[in-house]
Amino acid sequence: MADVVLEVKDLKTYLFLASGVVKAVDGVSFGIERGKTLGIVGESGSGKSMTASSIMRLLPKKIGKVVEGEINFNGKDVLTFNSKELLEFRGKDVVLISQDPMTSLDPVFKVGAQMVEMIRAHQDISVEEAKALSIESLKKVGIPNPESRMNSYPYELSGGMCQRVIIAMAITAQPKLVIADEPTTALDVTVQAQVLNLLKEMQQNLDTSIMLITHNLGIVWEMCDDVMVMYAGKTVEYTSAKELYSEALHPYTWGLLESIPKLSHESKSELTTIPGTPPDLRLTGEACNFHNRCPYAIPICSEKVPELLEIKEGHFVACHRQTKESTLARGEEFGDV
């Protein structure tokens, strides 16, 4: 891979709780190239957001810990950063856009003050210059009369507006990587379309890489070059978006793809579901996490953890049924699934 901005190798982040050790992230590997978008999909509790927190070094204090693996950002090991290096890294090199735009802004400060503070933390410029820069970037994200909006408090803005303010802040930082954790989940579809467009524009102008965490596959198809599917803390499949859509290999991915209601479907048709529920993350690590929900499971699945293997060029999958020598097709063994 050429010019990899972020590389994560076999990351394991555990949460040490009184009730046991939760393997929130238990073996995740991926890379993001410059100017590309990686989508991370999975159900709630699959470790998507924990992966993002691990990269940002924002794990809950004392409880959360990266126990294994590497996180390389532009060739530097993020896990060894001291507090000064972390300040550079967070907010300048990497920007996090979180799910709830209302809570990521401080409710007691004006939008403008927060933007100016952010800019001056990373750039050596005067307050006036920072203000001018903020207004300019608010204009870029399409906020009407940005001068007066600088004096608004976050509660005076709608959810879509808040998310735009956050993207405007991200633009002023000119980051190399944007981690967007469900950036549009709290927003309406029309606003979602606007926000996604802004992210795309920003990517084109600044050649930024985006790590987009979502549970909406539609957004993946629209935005992402590559996709990683996570299940119970593990990467189960990692390939390009187009390949995933047309030639997914992991049974969980098949289930995921089939369970989405589609506009092109006949209305009132039966949806295919994945039976059962995800495993307790305190008890995983002995077998394939999906084995008890998987219709294709064979004895080895409940005995050994499958490794993430490159089955085809650029297509990684962690499943005992999928090897270079013999692959399983969707619906095989069932005839018509």
Add this chain to the structure above:
Amino acid sequence: MSKKPILKVEKLNKTFKLRKSKLMEEQKILHALSDVSLEIFEGETMGIIGESGCGKSTFGRCLVRLHDATSGKILFDGAEINEKKGAELKALRRDIQMIFQDPYSSLNPRKTAGNIIEEPLIVHGIGDTKARKEKVKSLMKEVGLNDQHIHRYPHEFSGGQRQRINVARALALNPKIIVCDEPVSALDVSVQAQVLNLLNSIQRQYNLTMVFISHDLSVIKHVSDRIAIMYLGRIVEICRAEEIYKNPKHPYTQLLLSAIPPETPFEKTKKIELKGEIPSPVGEQVGCPFASRCKHVMDKCRVEIPELIETGDNHRVACFLY
């Protein structure tokens, strides 16, 4: 399907008075619902879709009398529900049940699943203790819960299972209508599919009429026979579910459809450029609510409010283009 309207809504209005921020300030009024009229037929699912703040939840709540409408009529089996009181109202509540959005806050955390499902039966004085217990068990099985879990508390269930408890509670009184207010929006896709399948199958089994409120077009399409699109407290389009994707007529519907992310990575959807914000529902409402963002806007749109007009094949649109 029988073409008998079970629920008829005529010119329903709901306004909320806003709290004054200054003494002597003029009273501000928020128009949550304006002139909403529609008919819901027996055994069908009516999908209501719109963005946040468009009044879809207020509409659902008016149907079950959690809100009292400001003006207008809601006729259930020919009788006006807004005038019902006491015993009549209680009987009505038996016939119209609701499933709420958040499976976490809609279940009492200090009651067991069994108690929760049993409660409506107790309130309405149905059966004795033993008969009720049997009923609860059969309901739990019906919605796909293990009846061994009858003594468990809500926190011991997952989100999808909790929503099943909600469904069981709503079914307990054998209602005629169930109003579902965003029942799957808090669930993951694989669980969402399970709950949608469940709702579809209980509807078929009991010939239930459902009002399904959601902001997710593909979910709505999946469960509904007909769909009503709401914008700023008004219905702007009603038609059959298929029709809306094949032949959306109102400019707002077209915009909404174009905003949905694609279904495959190979198609690139052509987005309709969206300008401006949703106008405020507070104060006097003049002209078409969509006029400020519509690309087909005419002078007439800014002064007059369009009525819902039949454009053939039970497809009604509120737009001056038709």
